[in-house]
Amino acid sequence: MVSYPYFPGCALSTKAKALDICAREAMKSLGYDLKEIDDWTCCGAVFPLAEDEHIRLVSPARTIFKASKISDKLVTLCSACFNVLRRSQKVLKENLEKRQRVQNYMEEEAVENYPENLRVIHLIEILKDEIGFENLTQKIKKSLKGLKIAPFYDCLTFRPPKEMEFEDPENPRIYSNFVTALGGEAIDFSYRSECCGAHISVSNPEVSLECSMRILDSARRVGAEALLTSCPLCHYNLDARQKEMVEKRIDFKPMPVFYLTQLLGIALELPENLLGFEKNYVSPLPLLKERGLL
Amino acid sequence: MKKIGLFICHCGSNIAGTIDIPEVKKFFSGYDDIEISDDYKYMCSEPGQKKLRDAIVDRQLDGVVVACCSPRMHEITFRNAAQSAGLNPYKVEIANIREQCSWVHQKEKGKATEKAIDIIKTMIEKVKRDEPLKPIEFEITKRALVIGGGIAGITAAVDIANAGYEVILVERRHSIGGKMLELSETFPTLDCAQCTLTPKTVEAGRHPKIKLMVYSEVEEVKGYIGNFDIKIRRKASFVDWNKCTGCGLCQEKCPTKTESEFDHGLGERKAIYTLSPQAVPNKPIIDKNSCRFFREGKCRVCEKVCPVQAINYEMKDEIVEEKVGAIVVATGYEILETDKIPEYGYGIYKDVIDGLQFERLNSASGPTAGEIRRPSDGKIPKEVVFIKCVGSRDPEKGIPYCSRICCMYLGKHARLYKHKVPDGQAYLFYMDIRSFGKGYEEFIQQSMEEANLLYIRGRVARIMQEGDKLVVWGVDTLSGRKVEIKADMVVLGTAVLPSKGAAELGKILRAATDEYGFFSEAHIKLKPVESMTGGIYLAGCAQSPKDIPDTVAQAGAAAAKVLSLFGQEKMIQEPLIACVDYDLCSGCGVCVVACPFDARMLDQEERISIVNEALCQGCGACVSACPNKACQLKNASPKTYIAMVDKYL
Amino acid sequence: MKRIIYYPGCTLHSTAYEYGNSTEAVLKHLGIEFEEIPDWNCCGAASAKSLNHRLSILLPARNLRNAADLAGDVYVPCAGCYNNLMKAKKAMENEEGREEIEKKLGKFHRIPEVYPLMNLFIDDKVLKKLSENKLNTDVKIACYYGCAFLRPEEILQNENPELPKSIDTILNTLGVHTVEWPLKSFCCGGDLSLASSDIVSVLVEKILIYAIEAGASAIVTACPLCQANLEMRQKTKMPVFYFTEIIGIALGIDENKWWKKHLVDPGNVVSKLKGGR
Amino acid sequence: MKIVLNREKLNSFYVQTIKDISLQKIMSCYQCGKCTAGCPVADFMDVVPNEMMRLVMLGEIEKLLSSKAIWLCTSCFQCGTRCPKGIEVHRVFEALRSIALREGKNYTDIEKLSEDVLDEIPQQGIIAGFRKFESLE
Known part of the structure; x- marks a missing residue:
């Protein structure tokens, strides 16, 4: 069993539990122990884009210090946490002036040796780079054969590419390869890397609804049966807000939106109560039952 | 005791305004070895030079120091003057009291005068010890090598050959003509590229003074201007061209088809093939990578059908050695591989093509026999989007420079498209319209008016496939709106890059290339066709992106440079x-x-x-x-x- | 001296009475014979243009036809009239257009030349005569040409619209100092005066500011609409003259009834102009 | 409406502040518009991203501070990712928001947000949203 420090973040502990529980259980069955960091604090939720804001780097720095005491990797799953922690680590590693300013705010963590070598990784990077998608195919218990999944590439995991150093956001493949590894059929669609409207839902809900609807329409047009995401905010916009889409447009057909880890859970035959489908607004159960996957 | 003359130049007020010249002159009158110390307002002028010449003759000087501007400016002037008065030119030295003294010490005149005296003192010491020298002379091999058989190389080769000198024309592919032969029609006159070019390829092919070496590459260059030793690799064509009559039977019977590089992947060719119907020389080669015999060990159909037994599967590469006196580099260009810009979906969506592919679609010898049919389903596209600056002027994803030809060729493409599909609509996304050549602006304006082309000022962010349409997300910055077009086909005006291997060839030739791989000229304005290495000249896109008129002009200039070298009896x-x-x-x-x-x-x-x-x-x-x-x-x-x-x- | 055909148009007999009256007085004084186009009608003005294109050509064309019966060239004081007559003339330049017009109006045995009134005075002989009557004064004047005498250039082929100088030439000959200023051929707002007077006010204000800045104490124009807009919409008190009025002063034939028609009292400037004599 | 340009305006305190906060080379923008072409919410903006860059260049900052567009930006980083000149346009947007917030110009009234949304939306959305809309004072 490999053990990594794991940072679930606030959404995964509350509103996006389905993303979290599946992750821990599924990874356990693949031989990985995700150890939740003790007494973690918020990742900051938003990476500070203004150059003169330093205080917002303190929280991520604290998390990075904590993780570094256990391992040289820190596993995240929520796209916002991934984005903030990965970019913060890059800034703190490369910009000594900022690092100093941040450390001025810290007490017990303010050590001489900044954990420069700590890598903030996304859970899917374990699946891809450590286990390998080919091996994953060997390890799953149930193939998602016949399930047409449209993988959605959220903004925060991929952009800005120079800071995230993840995958080219103009032609991302990682989730498609993941779906294929699980035996499903990955459907490429035009809007796969367009923004869902994100937090504009708070202030201009009609604008973000439009953004999300375009994404679902685009996936539907090429024959997708469900969407895949690993971002709680995308999930909210694309799943929960289908309620409004149905009201707004008579011909709108709802489509289930899976969390990355839910699909992994199905393929690894986790018990149904751990998959957290009750949190999905559009229930994937009818689709899964029809395909004999549950 | 030497007899040295010192001449101090005022350079108007450039020197005299800062340095106290009478003071300097006074210091050196009667100074050791100084026979005469004189000054003049402009030493480089004719009266100034006369002072120097007269002093050499009258005072029997055996050395001269001119205190003036940098030796880069007038060393040669004063050395020639000295020589005409009978003094060995290498006994003349320049004391630079302008760039290194008066210009930099304008605010400390007293010290500047002291420094000028010091500078002159040191140069007097040098002149005292200078030996009279003679320029070195050596023989010139009056044959030229032209690398690259496109329009640039052909032009240079024919010009040199017509002057009576032998030329070796080396081309990497197995027939000459280069990129121009792939073009359909050319701007701004819309005349057929092949019709313009083939008389030249034919002339190059049969010129008694031109030795055509196609399917060959320069492998080693030794020596120097006037005397280069060249090794050229003749790649194995597996066809004995001395026997081959170019009858074409082998091509007809060959069972293997593969993508045609001449048609840029839009058409097919056989494994044994000539590049185009107008190939010069009209001899085929066997492509080892696709030939069934080379891959699977059986077939040999071409060997069986060849009436003159020209097929030879055992053929090996050959190294040929040549001696030449000058080299013209005309290696041409490539276009940016568009997968560098994945948001445009080139290589993913079949109907997103590049400019050269469009040339083939539009060409009578192309895969659609000149009809505009899109690659995916052969339908005639009714909405076509042309995008400029794809990779050009794009320091992040492509190259920062302007590729110079795209504005014109995309305008031409759009206009030709409208000629063939009159009810179609052409959209052109541009950032600036650069129509700098003769007749170019008129061509663009006429295209807009007559062909009803819609020019949209803005860049495209994304292209995506929706059904059988390509949805283009652009912007019209003039109205400040996002623009969306459901297109049937998209043509990308991709950046012009130096030909593959240009930088490596630069190393072989010891001719400098720039950061992109274009050959560097010796001086951007005054020596635009000379490379940084003596005896090596540049023509066409090998130096920088160029259109055909500029390429031909430069090729002619390169040939003229070669001829002026060959016109000398000896190198000096x-x-x-x-x-x-x-x-x-x-x-x-x-x-x-x-x-x-x-x-x-x-x-x-x-x-x-x-x-x-x-x-x-x-x-x-x-x-x-x-x-x-x-x-x-x-x-x-x-x-x-x-x-x-x-x-x- | 010379014989001309005169087309006063509607304004010179009505709202721009002072222009019409001063023109006639000056012509008489200079010994230029003039005859109005017999049975002239409206030039078509702006209203016909927007209602009926055909009518907007036929109306001025009829004036041309009537003028054709007299000898000489037509001189037009009003910028709008001049512009419309020239458009009709242009329409007759091609055969098709001429046929179309002649179908309605009958044969033209000639098409007379049409000039703006100013052109009459920049004739060498007239200028010589004017130069005998100097207004020796230090009043500075801004000459304002407006649009309709100058544009569209390809139809009018009159003065360079970016650098007009006929009025300046006339006034200079009379010894008046004219200022160089940039808004000589700027638009006063034209007929927007009725529908969008606020825009006209802004434009007029701008013209006035530049004229004042250039040191002018009066503006001189040749267009009735410009004159009206400039006097009516300004916040300052700068008088706007017709150039014929200034000639009148120089010739000593000006009349009080002209000055009464002005919205801005020109008395001060007039007496200054005269004072220099 | 015309824009009057002068040296003071082009180098105003606002312009300098935007440069300081964003650390972007504003003057290297050559107005290709690729940022706008790919922006998911440009359709809803009163000032689209390339126009914003242009107005910053021209020193028309007040117009931007009162625009709706700066608040509609979702920070999806599409603009900065695709900029051929490597300008992180999203950071310029953030700079404008920061200036507005620091001047106490809030965009929305927290009181008016629907309870349903606040209950359901994940925390990252709320924080991101609030952070843009409410100054800390």
């Missing part, structure tokens, strides 16, 4: 180069390694190092490397310099 070179004090040389060979010009070698019998006078550029690398101080530069020995420094201190 400056004698200020390295020499060896044989008594001191131990033959250690350090200088051979240090020399960047391959000008040093060891005489194995004498066990000393010698200098190839034609190659040495007088850079001094060997001088500083030599542990015994055996290597010296002529007229710049350490003793001279120590004497100069002594005088200064």
Whole structure:
């Protein structure tokens, strides 16, 4: 069993539990122990884009210090946490002036040796780079054969590419390869890397609804049966807000939106109560039952 | 006691405004070895030069110091003047009291005058020790090598050959004509590219003075201007071209089809093939990678059908050695691989094509016989989007420079498209319209008016496939709106890059290339066709992106440079180069390694190092490397310099 | 001296009475014979243009036809009239257009030349005569040409619209100092005066500011609409004259009834102009 | 409406502040518009991203501070990712928001947000949203 420090973040502990529980259980069955960091604090939720804001780097720095005491990797799953922690680590590693300013705010963590070598990784990077998608195919218990999944590439995991150093956001493949590894059929669609409207839902809900609807329409047009995401905010916009889409447009057909880890859970035959489908607004159960996957 | 003349130039007020010239003149009158000390407002003027000449004759001077501007400006002027008065030109030295003194010390006039005196003192020491030297002469091999058989190479080769000199024209592909042969029609006159070019390819093919070496590459270049030794690799074509009559039977019967590079992947060709119907020479090669016999060990159909038994599967590459006196580099260009910009979906969506592919679609000899049919389903596209600056002027994803031809060729494409599909709509996304050539702006304006082209000022962010349409997300910055077009086909005006392998060829030739791989010219304005290396000249896109008129003009200029070299009886070179004090040389060979010009070698019998006078550029690398101080530069020995420094201190 | 055909148009007999009256007085004084186009009608003005294109050509064309019966060239004081007559003339330049017009109006045995009134005075002989009557004064005047005498250039082929100088030439000949200023051929707002007077006010204000800045104490124009807009919409008190009025002063034939028609009292400037004599 | 340009305006304190906060080379923008072409919410903006860059260049900052567009930006980083000149346009947007917030110009009234949304939306959305809309004072 490999053990990594794991940072679930606030959404995964509350509103996006389905993303979290599946992750821990599924990874356990693949031989990985995700150890939740003790007494973690918020990742900051938003990476500070203004150059003169330093205080917002303190929280991520604290998390990075904590993780570094256990391992040289820190596993995240929520796209916002991934984005903030990965970019913060890059800034703190490369910009000594900022690092100093941040450390001025810290007490017990303010050590001489900044954990420069700590890598903030996304859970899917374990699946891809450590286990390998080919091996994953060997390890799953149930193939998602016949399930047409449209993988959605959220903004925060991929952009800005120079800071995230993840995958080219103009032609991302990682989730498609993941779906294929699980035996499903990955459907490429035009809007796969367009923004869902994100937090504009708070202030201009009609604008973000439009953004999300375009994404679902685009996936539907090429024959997708469900969407895949690993971002709680995308999930909210694309799943929960289908309620409004149905009201707004008579011909709108709802489509289930899976969390990355839910699909992994199905393929690894986790018990149904751990998959957290009750949190999905559009229930994937009818689709899964029809395909004999549950 | 020497007789040295000192001439101080005022350079208008450039020098006289800062340096107290009467003071300087006074200081040097009666100074050791100074026979005459004089000054003049403009020494470089004719009366100024006359002063110098007269003094040399009247006072029997054996050395001259001119205190004036940088030697880069007028050293040659004063040396020529001295020579015409009977003094060895290498006994003239410049004391730079302008760039190195008056210009930089304008605010401290007193000190500037002192410094000028010091500078002149040191140069007097140098002149005292200068040896009279003679320029070096050597023979010229009056044959030229032209690398690249496109319009640039062909033009240069024919021009040189018509003047009566032999030319070896080397082309990487197996027929000449280059990119221009792939084009359909050319701007701004819309005349057929093949019709314009083929008379030239035919002329090059049968010219008695041109030795055509196609399917060949330059592998090694040694020597120097006037005397290059070249090794050329003749790639195995597996067809004995001496026997082959070009009947075409083998191509017809060959069972293997593969993507045609001439049609840029839009059409097919056989495994044994000529590049195009108008190929010069009209001889096929076997493509080893697709030939069934080479891949699977059986087939041999071509061998069976060939009426003259020209097929030879055993053929090997051959190395040919040649001697030439000048080289013209005309290696042409490539276009940016558009997968560098994945948001446009090139290579993913079949109907997103590049400019050269459109040329083939539009060409009568192309895969659609000149009908505009899109690659995916052969339908006639009714909405076509043309995008400029794809990779050009894009420092992040492509190259920062402007590719110069895309504005024009996309305008031409759109217009030709409208000729063939009158009810279609063409959209052109542009950032600026650069129509700089003769008749170009008129062509673009006429296209807009007559062909009803819609020019949209903005860049495209994304192209995505929706059903059988390509949805183009652009912007019209003039109205400040996002623009969305559901197109049937998209043509990308991709950036022009140097031809593949240009930088490597640059290393072989020892001719500098820039950061992109274009050959560097010796001076951007005054020596635009000369490379940084003597005897190597540039033509066409090898130097920078160019349209056909500019390419042809430059190729003609390169040929003229070659001819002016060949017109000389002997090569003449400056004698200020390295020499060896044989008594001191131990033959250690350090200088051979240090020399960047391959000008040093060891005489194995004498066990000393010698200098190839034609190659040495007088850079001094060997001088500083030599542990015994055996290597010296002529007229710049350490003793001279120590004497100069002594005088200064 | 010379014989001309005169087309006063509607304004010179009505709202721009002072222009019409001063023109006639000056012509008489200079010994230029003039005859109005017999039975002239409206030039088509702006209203016909927007209602009926055909009518907007036929109306001025009829004036041309009537003028054709007299000898000489037509001189037009009003910028709008001049512009419309020239458009009709242009329409007759091609055969098709001429046929179309002649179908309605009958044969033209000639098409007379049409000039703006100013052109009459920049004739060398007239200028010589004017130069005998100097207004020796230090009043500075800004000459304002407006649009309709100058544009569209390809139809009018009159003065360079970016650098008009006919009025300046006339006034200079009379010894008046004219200022160089940039808004000589700027638009006063034209007929927007009725529908969007606020825009006209802004434009007029701008013209006035530049004229004042250039040191002018009066503006001189040749267009009735410009004159009306400039006097009516300004916040300052700068008088706007017709150039014929200034000639009138110089010739000593000006009349009080002209000055009464002005919205801005020109008395001060007039007496200054005269004072220099 | 016309824009009057002068040296003071082009180098105003606002312009300098935007440069300081964003650390972007504003003057290297050559107005290709690729940022706008790919922006998911440009359809809803009163000032689209390339126009914003242009107005910053022209020193028309007040117009931007009162625009709706700066608040509609979702920070999806599409603009900065695709900019051929490597300008992180999203950071310029953030700079404008920061200036507005620091001047106490809030965009929305927290009181008016629907309870349903606040209950359901994940925390990252709320924080991101609030952070843009409410100054800390």
